[in-house]
Amino acid sequence: MSDYKPTIGIEIHVQLATKSKMFCTCDNDSVTAAPNTNICPICLAYPGTLPLPNAQAVQLAIRLGYGLNARIRETTKFDRKNYFYPDNPKGYQITQFDQPIVEEGYVEIFVDGEFHRVRVERAHLEEDAGKLTHPAGKDYSLVDLNRAGTPLLEIVSYPDMHSPYAARRYLEEVYAIATTLGVTHGDMQHGNMKFDLNVSVSKDDSLGTRTELKNLNSFRNAERALVYEIARQIEVLENGGVIEQETRGFDDAKGKTFSQRSKEEAHDYRYFPEPDIPPIVVTEAMHEKEADIKSIPLPIAIRRELVELGLSVDEQDVLIKQKNTSQFFAEARKLVGEKGERKLVNWLVGEYQAWIKQQTAGDDADSFVATSITTPFTPQQLADLIALELSGDISSSQAKQIFAEICASSNSPAEIMQRLGIEQISDEGALAEIIEKIVAANPQAVADYKAGQAKALGFFVGQVMKETKGQANPQVVNKLIQEKLS
Ligand SMILES: [Zn+2]
Structure with missing residues (x-):
């Protein structure tokens, strides 16, 4: 056949x-x-x-x-x-x-x-x-x-x-x-x-x-x-x-x-x-009337860039088919820099698409209905959120919470963090106290770590996160635990 x-x-x-x-x-x-x-x-x-x-x-x-x-x-x-x-x-x-x-x-x-x-x-x-x-x-x-x-x-x-x-x-x-x-x-x-x-x-x-x-x-x-x-x-x-x-x-x-x-x-x-x-x-x-065409990014040119960035075909499609999202991506890319690009793609093809689906009550994607949706946040706002994520100042679950609020209110991440009382515990003194307790209560994990088991570190970080209800700054926690156990 x-x-x-x-x-x-x-x-x-x-x-x-x-x-x-x-x-x-x-x-x-x-x-x-x-x-x-x-x-x-x-x-x-x-x-x-x-x-x-x-x-x-x-x-x-x-x-x-x-x-x-x-x-x-x-x-x-x-x-x-x-x-x-x-x-x-x-x-x-x-x-x-x-x-x-x-x-x-x-x-x-x-x-x-x-x-x-x-x-x-x-x-x-x-x-x-x-x-x-x-x-x-x-x-x-x-x-x-x-x-x-x-x-x-x-x-x-x-x-x-x-x-x-x-x-x-x-x-x-x-x-x-x-x-x-x-x-x-x-x-x-x-x-x-x-x-x-x-x-x-x-x-x-x-x-x-x-x-x-x-x-x-x-x-x-x-x-x-x-x-x-x-x-x-x-x-x-x-x-x-x-x-x-x-x-x-x-x-x-x-x-x-x-x-x-x-x-x-x-x-x-x-x-x-x-x-x-x-x-x-x-x-x-x-x-001559069509001379402006040279400055318009055509879909295929955008796709070449996205292929080079290593995006999947589905990710490329979202960023090409949705005209507004495509323009947004181009602007936000300049703000987040190379380090933030992957996160930017993730937000736009992940959480943001889920949000669009809610707004359009799941209309057939074939109709490209999403092309007419105006992005409810500015490139700067999303870039700010990504900067907070990259610096480790907020956890990924906090980032999701803030993102939902940006979509709903179009407020800046800083305003939302203040309103929701989202704050990270980056104070080394406070975190060191908690780590002290956890280390004392888990001698076996300490031994594992010292025996070279890298995943024991993850266990301690997880325990600190649990203790602080996810508000601890993971980078600071990581650093402190390694200092404590070395
Ligand atoms: Zn006629």
């Missing part, structure tokens, strides 16, 4: 974060609008109306082109893709056929401890269609054209991925790039990013017949759908069958893909140049 190699290529539709639609002045945000209220004669394609390309959409496409390490065409044009469907008021879609604005780029993904390149063939601008709903038990369907004319950038990869996990990493990476650059709002729940997955399996280097999994909108489901589909194809082949080239959907509840339409029903779209829109020349000035 496992000698089959899967090959995956992906088309991603990214909804661009423009103010208005692709070819008219309708609002590009229909989330709260009643059906068919955010429309105009242009996006409804009334006779005599003319589409006018959205300059901001073109600009965002250039921007994402840079993020995809791609080439931006000097001249780009729009084309008509002809098909009839009730959610498509024009009877055709304005898209880009042979001169896409973005060509030949790549995205780097981190899989199995290594960086891999997934090549991007092209990315083109186009408009979205409306939305059909089919009320249960009714003999009619409803159409909402608010979404018609929404600007999309479709990113087409080469078939460079060979596992469902790699495909997911690619999707997440493109998402991270597009949101970092502000090209999309990245609202997955409202379909800001949707993908079609082309997958085939083969025993040798030739490509098998592929199926297309259409309209996935969550990273997790994309991975699940691929796992299922690859196993299905292998099973068909192992049983002597052939893979049909077809479009398949994914049933989320059942975790299975199902046939939607076969190749025989494929459309001939009769593409031709859009006669109402002249070709667009991408000028130097348009490139």
Whole structure:
């Protein structure tokens, strides 16, 4: 079974974060609008109306082109893709056929401890269609054209991925790039990013017949759908069958893909140049508008740093996917220095994530909900806490207590320590007295220590901590016990 190699290529539709639609002045945000209220004669394609390309959409496409390490065409044009469907008021879609604005780029993904390149063939601008709903038990369907004319950038990869996990990493990476650059709002729940997955399996280097999994909108489901589909194809082949080239959907509840339409029903779209829109020349000035991109830390650059720091993939993901946490980490790192870095990571991917989960009532991590959460403390406050930990002025359980209070109150660690009466006993005289008693009561442990058993030291430190209810400064205790027993 496992000698089959899967090959995956992906088309991603990214909804661009423009103010208005692709070819008219309708609002590009229909989330709260009643059906068919955010429309105009242009996006409804009334006779005599003319589409006018959205300059901001073109600009965002250039921007994402840079993020995809791609080439931006000097001249780009729009084309008509002809098909009839009730959610498509024009009877055709304005898209880009042979001169896409973005060509030949790549995205780097981190899989199995290594960086891999997934090549991007092209990315083109186009408009979205409306939305059909089919009320249960009714003999009619409803159409909402608010979404018609929404600007999309479709990113087409080469078939460079060979596992469902790699495909997911690619999707997440493109998402991270597009949101970092502000090209999309990245609202997955409202379909800001949707993908079609082309997958085939083969025993040798030739490509098998592929199926297309259409309209996935969550990273997790994309991975699940691929796992299922690859196993299905292998099973068909192992049983002597052939893979049909077809479009398949994914049933989320059942975790299975199902046939939607076969190749025989494929459309001939009769593409031709859009006669109402002249070709667009991408000028130097348009490139210059994206010059700021050089100073923006892209997700892959951050990941390289985190890999070098020795962080696990899960730790990297938290610090990359959560934009605010990522920025916070970059600032706090400067304050804590090399010595505090590990502790900083631990706080941000440990306790802080637990706190976020509480705030968001455990929302699906797939939706990257945490990206919108503002860190409830400042880099300086967390750096102060880490400094207290490193100096041994507070114990780890005290640090946790203080951290919880920082999250709740946004007070500084010093203020919280004062309020909670957290104080460490660092007074050598007081501690020496306690140590004296413990040493006298445990002659066997003293003998063990003198016989070279290092863990006897830990026993004494533990006893002092118990006696002082955890308030003793462990470093001072350590020092005093060693002095006492030497
Ligand atoms: Zn409109």
